[in-house]
Amino acid sequence: MGKDVLTGVHFMSGNHACAEGAIAAGCRYYAGYPITPSNEIAERMSWRLPQVGGIYIQMEDEIASMAAIVGASWGGAKSMTATSGPGFSLMQENLGLAVMTEAPCVIVDVQRGAPSTGLPTLVAQADVMQARWGSHGDYATISISPSSPQECFDFMIKAFNLAETWRVPVVMLSDESIAHLSERVVIPEKKEIKTVFRKVATGPKEGFLPFKVGDDLVPEMPIAGSGYRVHVTGLTHDERGYPDLSHRMHEQLVPRLVNKIKQNAEKIIEYEEFMIDDAEVVLITFGVSTRICRAVVKRARMDGLKLGMLRLITVWPFPEKRVIELSNQVKALVTVEINLGQLALEVERVVKGRCETYLIPNAGGEVHDPEMVYARVKEIAQNS
Amino acid sequence: MSEIKHPSGKLVREDRMPHIFCPGCGIGGTISNIAEALLESGQDLDKFTVVSGIGCSGRAAGYFKLDGFHTTHGRPVAYATGQKLANPDLNVIVFSGDGDLTTIGGNHLIHAARRNMDLIVICINNFNYGMTGGQMGGTTPTLTKTTTCVYGNFETPFNVPLLMTACGANYVARWTSAHSHYIKKSFHEALEREGFRFIEVISACPINWGRRNKMRTGIDLVKFFLNQTVVKENPDPQDALIQMDTPILCGVFADEGRPGLLRSMHEVLSPKVKVEKFRGDGKIQVPETKEEEAPEIVSSPKKVEQVKIKLGGLGGQGIALLGLIMGRATCIFDGNEAVYSQEYGAEARGGASASSVIISSEKIDYPYIKVPDVMVLMAQAAFRKYKSEIQPGCTLFIDKDLVKPEDLPEDVKVYAVPATRMAEEVGRKVVANIVMLGFISALTDYISLDAVQSALKMSVPKGTEEFNLKAFQAGYEYGEKLKKEES
Numbered sequence: 001m002g003k004d005v006l007t008g009v010h011f012m013s014g015n016h017a018c019a020e021g022a023i024a025a026g027c028r029y030y031a032g033y034p035i036t037p038s039n040e041i042a043e044r045m046s047w048r049l050p051q052v053g054g055i056y057i058q059m060e061d062e063i064a065s066m067a068a069i070v071g072a073s074w075g076g077a078k079s080m081t082a083t084s085g086p087g088f089s090l091m092q093e094n095l096g097l098a099v100m101t102e103a104p105c106v107i108v109d110v111q112r113g114a115p116s117t118g119l120p121t122l123v124a125q126a127d128v129m130q131a132r133w134g135s136h137g138d139y140a141t142i143s144i145s146p147s148s149p150q151e152c153f154d155f156m157i158k159a160f161n162l163a164e165t166w167r168v169p170v171v172m173l174s175d176e177s178i179a180h181l182s183e184r185v186v187i188p189e190k191k192e193i194k195t196v197f198r199k200v201a202t203g204p205k206e207g208f209l210p211f212k213v214g215d216d217l218v219p220e221m222p223i224a225g226s227g228y229r230v231h232v233t234g235l236t237h238d239e240r241g242y243p244d245l246s247h248r249m250h251e252q253l254v255p256r257l258v259n260k261i262k263q264n265a266e267k268i269i270e271y272e273e274f275m276i277d278d279a280e281v282v283l284i285t286f287g288v289s290t291r292i293c294r295a296v297v298k299r300a301r302m303d304g305l306k307l308g309m310l311r312l313i314t315v316w317p318f319p320e321k322r323v324i325e326l327s328n329q330v331k332a333l334v335t336v337e338i339n340l341g342q343l344a345l346e347v348e349r350v351v352k353g354r355c356e357t358y359l360i361p362n363a364g365g366e367v368h369d370p371e372m373v374y375a376r377v378k379e380i381a382q383n384s
Numbered sequence: 385m386s387e388i389k390h391p392s393g394k395l396v397r398e399d400r401m402p403h404i405f406c407p408g409c410g411i412g413g414t415i416s417n418i419a420e421a422l423l424e425s426g427q428d429l430d431k432f433t434v435v436s437g438i439g440c441s442g443r444a445a446g447y448f449k450l451d452g453f454h455t456t457h458g459r460p461v462a463y464a465t466g467q468k469l470a471n472p473d474l475n476v477i478v479f480s481g482d483g484d485l486t487t488i489g490g491n492h493l494i495h496a497a498r499r500n501m502d503l504i505v506i507c508i509n510n511f512n513y514g515m516t517g518g519q520m521g522g523t524t525p526t527l528t529k530t531t532t533c534v535y536g537n538f539e540t541p542f543n544v545p546l547l548m549t550a551c552g553a554n555y556v557a558r559w560t561s562a563h564s565h566y567i568k569k570s571f572h573e574a575l576e577r578e579g580f581r582f583i584e585v586i587s588a589c590p591i592n593w594g595r596r597n598k599m600r601t602g603i604d605l606v607k608f609f610l611n612q613t614v615v616k617e618n619p620d621p622q623d624a625l626i627q628m629d630t631p632i633l634c635g636v637f638a639d640e641g642r643p644g645l646l647r648s649m650h651e652v653l654s655p656k657v658k659v660e661k662f663r664g665d666g667k668i669q670v671p672e673t674k675e676e677e678a679p680e681i682v683s684s685p686k687k688v689e690q691v692k693i694k695l696g697g698l699g700g701q702g703i704a705l706l707g708l709i710m711g712r713a714t715c716i717f718d719g720n721e722a723v724y725s726q727e728y729g730a731e732a733r734g735g736a737s738a739s740s741v742i743i744s745s746e747k748i749d750y751p752y753i754k755v756p757d758v759m760v761l762m763a764q765a766a767f768r769k770y771k772s773e774i775q776p777g778c779t780l781f782i783d784k785d786l787v788k789p790e791d792l793p794e795d796v797k798v799y800a801v802p803a804t805r806m807a808e809e810v811g812r813k814v815v816a817n818i819v820m821l822g823f824i825s826a827l828t829d830y831i832s833l834d835a836v837q838s839a840l841k842m843s844v845p846k847g848t849e850e851f852n853l854k855a856f857q858a859g860y861e862y863g864e865k866l867k868k869e870e871s
Binding site (some may be wrong): 009010011028029031050051055057059060061063064065067068069070071072073074075076077079093094096097101177180181182183184222223224225226227228229230231232233234235242243288291292294295298367370 | 397399400430431433435445446449450451452453454455456458459462463464465466467468469470471473474491492495649653656657708711712715716721722723724725726748749750751752
């Protein structure tokens, strides 16, 4: 039996670090379909999972992959898949099933240039809204975004813990750039890694209500085969799990599924701030663009320009509270993202004109040029 | 109502009665047949799950008093694959309809049969989409009518037993909903086997299909089935296409005894990795193994100004490995920062390609190189491709025999080593990259010599360490000699 936590110092790509983070988090089931630029995750999982008693299976497409990880989740495993834009599109249907049946699982979306086949081997960050709204209907899930291979490792553990705690699919919004950069990855001792497993149903089997919740709005999960004999459906259902196709029941269920994230947002949301205390202009960013923005802030500070950065670790739920606070403090908020304005919409929605809002877009294919960003930021600082 | 008990009440959710099925429908009866067979089996029913898709038959999962999963349209086989593999103790039964399994879910069905996935699939085939009002599907017999083929279906339906046997299913049977006894018998046989087991049940849908095809009641359809079916021993699946004017062939079309996927998986993997039984609770016990000594990082790494190194060459020259060794040496053994990236693209194979390493004592923000401080070139094609990036102040390391630099800007220092020739002298051309690494190490100081050698040892195939170190040494000595001549 191989080691599940490769404690030590490594020089590792973002994709490989995602795979090791998943295994360290306790993931023992991977189903996927090959797609660039996510393949190194599947390749490493196919090699590593058998060593730790886990299952790797390559499915016939991404629809099947997503269905299989939801099935595996109800089967009792921590499960995941990895993909990129086109595959992520195919997964949306069963991502909705995971939401409705509250199946914890993790989807790594290694973003690439889009729409359609787009730029298969080049970076983008244009799946922000797909991660939030890709499946049909109202729902709330969690998306987190790494900016380095080390964070790929660390955030996969975070992703599984969030998925298991809140019983939702968690999207790891990686991208081609981070996926293929190699850097130092320090893997801690196994005992230092905190992992979470879902609240498992242990009470009496007679009269058990699989979708009854307490204050945290998260029900206990009966693992398939443990004798509870539950019914689980993607239809609107009551506490027994039985279909109840009424307006009344829908008004209970869907708001509860959204509120378990909304109401607990403060416990879920994480962000990183850089040089923000006295900042007059703040860059809002996430993922690989964090690195570019950090370089720009350092450069601006050398010139005496009061620039700061708010970097979202949790992209969804969006840190509304913090952005509102900042909008009362600064002259301008500038969103930097490798798309034509997705997170920027959210910033504008929340800021409601309290300060200036700008976007520095990039259609994808390359990360932002720091010099271009700095030139634009200087203009903005002078005009606001 | 409360005193009326279902005969298989132990296995049917009586609190969900009345069910949704129309009068004369064959699905309810088939559910009862399977429930009876399960009760007769004497097995631990807690370990059975039923997975359904969408449609009338898709509601089956909700009527069995088992762990039941009502999933998405077409996907129950894929879902069940996840559940069974994650928890092999389970007996996972897929119970769904023809449209769900063979049409929208056709790809999952054929691949589950191909990989001989350990599942029992009950496919209710009533020739149409009943739940949505009776549209045609992949199993609607030619010339029969539905709401979306009102002039008669001009397509040819799937011959489902032929499809399943062709895909490699271990066990394939077909009956009609009028054949309760055979359905139960087949289910018992399926339970005794492993791998992919498929039972098609041709089923009465009087309201949506029969009504439009001159069989208005359940009785009409049962009569049709009993008159039209031929039950054969070892029937040939080639003859199993359903047409309205030929016999409906029933029987067991395949009973192969091939190992199921889980057994195949274990047979292939267990000699190579020690696979313990997957417990399915996410809490695998990993036995303690002897720890490999983790490399120690230098406690006070030496200060290095940021240096950007671009490496270019042809596929097979080991340019990527060269960059990777530099990165490992810096990060793991020197305790400094390094970012390594590769020009990435499937279509780049064959031509010149490059990788980049940035080394620094400080955290590296922007991870790419626009203007390299150092360029290492192992082929003329790479020189041509990346020449425009060579700016004044750049240091160039080249293979003396393979790269002839022309039109260089002023103030570019060129160090040349016959790396490929020397590699051939050492014994193998493939270590030219390692000769180059030794050469660079002698002439630069941003990575310590110990670090490079340690990283080299961990990066080459086991057993070739000495050979690679010899190549490294040759390059290093060549560089040292050059350095002396210069000073």
